[in-house]
Amino acid sequence: MKTSSENSNFNGLEPVEIEEINAEMSHYEDKAAVAIEAMKIVQKHRRWVSDQSLLAIAELLEIPTAQLEAMATFYNLIYRQPVGKTVIHYCDSVCCWMMGSDQLQESLCRYLNVELGGISADGEYTVLPIVCLGACDHAPVVMAGDELLLDVTENPVSRILGR
Amino acid sequence: METIDKPLTKNMCAGRAFATLADYESGGGYQGLRKAISSLSPQEVQQWVQNAQLRGRGGAGFNTGQKWSLVPMDADAAVIRYLIANADEMEPGTFKDRMLLEKDPHQLIEGMIIAAYAVQAHIAYIFLRGEYRLAAQRLETALLEARSKSYLGKHVLNSDFKLDIYLHTSAGRYICGEETALINALEGKRATPRAKPPYPLVSGLWGHPTVVNNVETLCNVPHILHYGVDWYLSLGRGADKGSKLFGASGRVKHPGLWELPMGTPIREIIEEHAGGMQDGYRLRGFLPGGASTDFLLPEHLDVVMDFDAVAKAGSRMGTGAIIVLDDKTCPVQMLLNLEQFFAQESCGWCTPCREGLPWTVTLLKAILAGHGRLEDIDTLAGLTRMMSPGNTFCALAPGAMEPLQSALKFFRADFEGYITGNRAVMESG
Numbered sequence: 001m002k003t004s005s006e007n008s009n010f011n012g013l014e015p016v017e018i019e020e021i022n023a024e025m026s027h028y029e030d031k032a033a034v035a036i037e038a039m040k041i042v043q044k045h046r047r048w049v050s051d052q053s054l055l056a057i058a059e060l061l062e063i064p065t066a067q068l069e070a071m072a073t074f075y076n077l078i079y080r081q082p083v084g085k086t087v088i089h090y091c092d093s094v095c096c097w098m099m100g101s102d103q104l105q106e107s108l109c110r111y112l113n114v115e116l117g118g119i120s121a122d123g124e125y126t127v128l129p130i131v132c133l134g135a136c137d138h139a140p141v142v143m144a145g146d147e148l149l150l151d152v153t154e155n156p157v158s159r160i161l162g163r
Numbered sequence: 164m165e166t167i168d169k170p171l172t173k174n175m176c177a178g179r180a181f182a183t184l185a186d187y188e189s190g191g192g193y194q195g196l197r198k199a200i201s202s203l204s205p206q207e208v209q210q211w212v213q214n215a216q217l218r219g220r221g222g223a224g225f226n227t228g229q230k231w232s233l234v235p236m237d238a239d240a241a242v243i244r245y246l247i248a249n250a251d252e253m254e255p256g257t258f259k260d261r262m263l264l265e266k267d268p269h270q271l272i273e274g275m276i277i278a279a280y281a282v283q284a285h286i287a288y289i290f291l292r293g294e295y296r297l298a299a300q301r302l303e304t305a306l307l308e309a310r311s312k313s314y315l316g317k318h319v320l321n322s323d324f325k326l327d328i329y330l331h332t333s334a335g336r337y338i339c340g341e342e343t344a345l346i347n348a349l350e351g352k353r354a355t356p357r358a359k360p361p362y363p364l365v366s367g368l369w370g371h372p373t374v375v376n377n378v379e380t381l382c383n384v385p386h387i388l389h390y391g392v393d394w395y396l397s398l399g400r401g402a403d404k405g406s407k408l409f410g411a412s413g414r415v416k417h418p419g420l421w422e423l424p425m426g427t428p429i430r431e432i433i434e435e436h437a438g439g440m441q442d443g444y445r446l447r448g449f450l451p452g453g454a455s456t457d458f459l460l461p462e463h464l465d466v467v468m469d470f471d472a473v474a475k476a477g478s479r480m481g482t483g484a485i486i487v488l489d490d491k492t493c494p495v496q497m498l499l500n501l502e503q504f505f506a507q508e509s510c511g512w513c514t515p516c517r518e519g520l521p522w523t524v525t526l527l528k529a530i531l532a533g534h535g536r537l538e539d540i541d542t543l544a545g546l547t548r549m550m551s552p553g554n555t556f557c558a559l560a561p562g563a564m565e566p567l568q569s570a571l572k573f574f575r576a577d578f579e580g581y582i583t584g585n586r587a588v589m590e591s592g
Contacts, residue, residue, distance in 0.1 A: 027288075027329040029369050032351030036334050040293070063351065070353040074510075076335035077293045089294075093255040094454055095412045097500045098492055131337060131504060132255040132454075133294055136484070137410065137418035146296045 010052040013060065017045055021060060032063045035071055039078050048079040076130055084119045088160060089130035089143040090152075096132075099139040104152060105129070111157040125161075168398060169406060170386035171379070172422040175266045181301060184308045187269040193314060195388030199277050200322045205236070208281040208388070215387045215395040216404040220259075221249060221340075221377030222452065222481040224470040227384075233364045234282045234372050245373040246279045246287040247349070248381055251333060251340040253292055255454035255504060257484040259408035260378040262420055264291070264298035267382075268305035272328065274381035276314060277388055279326050282374050287328045290345055293335050302330050337508035341557050342375040343367075344510065355512040356557040379408060401426025403469040411437035413487030414444045426472075430464035432485060444489040448573060452481020454501050455562030457569035458488070477569065494574040495581060498567055499527040505563035516560035519550045523567065535582040543578075544571055 013021075021038045025031045038057045039049050046053060049072055058065040072078050079087070088108060092101050105116070108127050114120040116127055135141045138150035144160050152159060167173060174182035174190045182190070199208050213228025234244060248271060252260040263271060271289070279287050291299055306328055309315045317325045336354055338344045343357035346368050367373025383405055387395045398405050403425035409432050410420045416438030423432070429451060433439065440446050448458045451468070457478035459466065466476045473480040488494060506520035523546050529535050547568040550560040571578065580586030 027331075030350065033349060035351040036348070037332070040332070040334060061351070067352065071351070074336055074353055075293075075333070078334050092500075093504055094486060094497065094500050095256055098413055098497070130294065130335070131508065132253055132257070134252050134258040134261040134292075136256050136258050136412035136486070137420060139412060139418075143294060148294075148297070 010050065013042065013053070013056045014045065017041055018060065021057075031061050032067075035061060035063065035068055036075070036078075039068075039072060043079060047085070048082050081117075082119065083128075084114075084126040085124050086145045087126045087128060089128050089133075091131070091133045091135075091139070091141050091143075092129040093132035095136035096140040100153065101140045104140050104142070107157055108160070167386070167390060167394070168424070169422045170390070170398075171263065171270070171382055171406060171408060172267075174270070175262075181265060182267040182269065184269055184305065184312070187267065187273075191389055192269055192385070193273055195385035196273050196276050196280075196314065197320060199280055199388050200320050200324060203388075205281050205283055206232075208277060211392055212281070212384060212387055215392045217380065217383050217387065217395070218403060218470060219377055220379035220383070220407060220482075222254070222479065224480070227376065227380055230364065230376075231278070231282050231374060233362075234374060235365060236283065243286075243369075243371040244282055244284040245368045245371055246275060246282060246284040247342075247345065247368070247373060247375045248275055248287070248289045248378055249340060249342065249345060249375050250289055250291040250295070250298070250378045251345060252295075252378070253335075253337045253340055253508075254482050254484065255501070256410070256412055256450065256486040257453045257482040258410060258412075259420060259482065259484065261295055261298060262408070263378055263382050264295065265301055268298075268301045269309070270382045270385060271302075271378055272305055272309050272314070274384040275328055276309075276319065276326060277384050278374065278376060278381055279328075280319075280324055282372075284374070285325050285327070287326065288349060289328065289330045290339070290349060291330060291332050292339075293333045295332075299330065299332050306330065336510075337504075338510045338557075338559060341559065344557070345375060346373060353510075355510045358556075399425040399469075401467045401469045402471060407468070407483050409436075409468060410484040411487060412484070413449075414441045414489040414492075415439065415487055416441055423468075426467045426469050428465055428467050429459075429485065432468070433464065433487065437485075437487075440487070440489060444491060446487060447490045447492075448488045448494070450486040450488075450566060451478050451483075453484045454486065454504065455479075455558075455565055456481045457565045458494075458573055459569075460573060479565070493577060494570050495527065495531055495577050498570050499524065499531060501566050502527060502563060505559065509559060513556035513560075515550050515555050516563075519546050519560060520563060522546060523563075530578060530581045533581060533584070535578075537579065537582055539582070540571065540575070540578050543567065547571070 020041045024034045024037045042053050058068045112120045142149045142152045209231045217227045218224040339348045339354045344354040348354035363373040412418045421436045502523045509516045511517040547564040550564045552561045
């Protein structure tokens with residue numbers, strides 16, 4: 001498990017996080033069902049799910065930590081390591097691959113001077129692969145933060161970063 | 164009355180970002196629901212959809228009304244049943260549900276209300292993949308609107324039927340599209356598939372009878388109720404009925420998505436709607452229904468998009484998303500990309516899939532790097548048998564083997580070329 005600066009100053013989930021998680025509980029018979037949403041809520045506030053956050057969520061939902069960890073590590077969009085402010089997911093599935101996703105990834109990492117999965121020096125960006133984003137008629141595609149960008153062929157970096 | 168031949172996309176007009184509630188209602192929206200609630204019993208709605216011969220659009224092609232009829236319908240009001248819309252669209256090459264969700268969210272909601280009425284479910288979930296952020300926003304808004312107009316709530320359209328629909332957004336994993344894995348995911352468990360039987364129709368979410376239907380399937384339902392079974396039966400061009408969203412991607416001139424009658428020839432989709440191949444590229448083959456379907460060849464272009472017709476040609480209609488292989492893309496490299504996807508997305512639960520898919524990837528990489536042996540081709544063929552239907556817990560690995568087994572048959576010389584040195588090996592392996 002990774003250590004981070006959060007280890008020393010984690011004081012439990014914030015009231016706003018708990019409130020948002022509790023609001024989801026009314027939708028289900030069993031509060032364990034909120035697990036994915038809870039991790040996404042925590043991630044929205046903290047960018048990633050640290051060990052301490054994971055333990056706190058498991059306690060709140062009254063589920064074994066191992067059950068939650070089995071889910072946390074299962075999903076492409078739950079980050080168990082720190083990430084940059086904006087995560088740039090480039091699609092590496094078949095249609096985008098055919099239309100040049102390998103080159104797209106290289107130019108992104110080169111421009112941001114960041115390794116795949118790492119954080120750029122200014123703390124702004126992380127580049128990660130993602131499976132098919134469901135926009136294959138506009139390949140290659142990228143999801144930068146919440147935004148889906150289509151036909152990212154020319155000047156991909158400036159289009160994504162707006163620079 | 165005007166002839167409706169593209170019911171699924173009729174509200175998606177140029178210049179309109181998406182159909183609002185007012186747009187949807189003025190296009191005949193929620194009329195099917197009114198008819199169902201006011202004049203038909205749940206069993207009659209099941210029968211209508213069964214008679215319309217609507218087949219599941221997620222790829223399996225099971226008769227939807229017949230599926231609903233297998234749900235135990237005890238009159239006991241305490242019996243809980245669930246309906247789930249499977250919006251976990253992640254089959255590479257497939258982008259049909261995203262359009263339906265983003266551009267006409269009320270169509271899905273109305274379909275879900277009618278389906279829930281037909282099986283007397285009072286809670287329904289939309290299981291949406293986490294990457295579809297715009298779809299999530301539009302669905303949340305549409306659900307609020309539906310509640311405010313009594314399409315949802317304790318008395319749907321002032322009847323005794325009660326229903327609420329909740330949006331569940333997932334966090335990205337292909338296996339969640341498998342209905343029993345989806346149910347585990349929704350319960351807050353690791354999304355591994357469950358043993359069947361019992362089938363979810365009898366024992367699904369938290370042990371209650373649960374119907375899981377694909378988004379596009381549910382979107383057909385309001386129109387069957389509104390315009391009638393005979394109208395729906397008249398839409399198909401071949402054996403299957405209704406219309407469907409068909410896509411084409413890869414090096415075609417105009418990649419896209421079109422609503423066309425079931426039974427449309429593949430040639431028409433690729434050559435007319437997608438405009439044929441880009442200049443300088445020739446058609447070498449295609450996956451007719453997403454990444455987990457067998458390759459077909461140019462000689463199969465006159466096959467029609469019906470479940471049974473594509474099966475007879477040796478593949479599956481799957482999601483109806485055609486991925487085109489051009490003559491300048493190496494099929495072995497394409498296979499490597501496909502198998503890496505499946506190896507990564509395997510849940511790891513059963514041995515043939517957990518071990519077999521990474522082995523497949525290793526062999527393909529070795530072949531592409533020039534380290535392969537001719538026996539590796541036999542080993543790959545052996546893997547397609549080891550991971551064939553019946554040998555694995557769910558359909559993921561057999562699906563992964565479909566493009567491989569057909570590539571070994573159709574593009575064997577490409578594999579051999581890397582091994583015998585007739586073909587330049589990949590620079591990076």
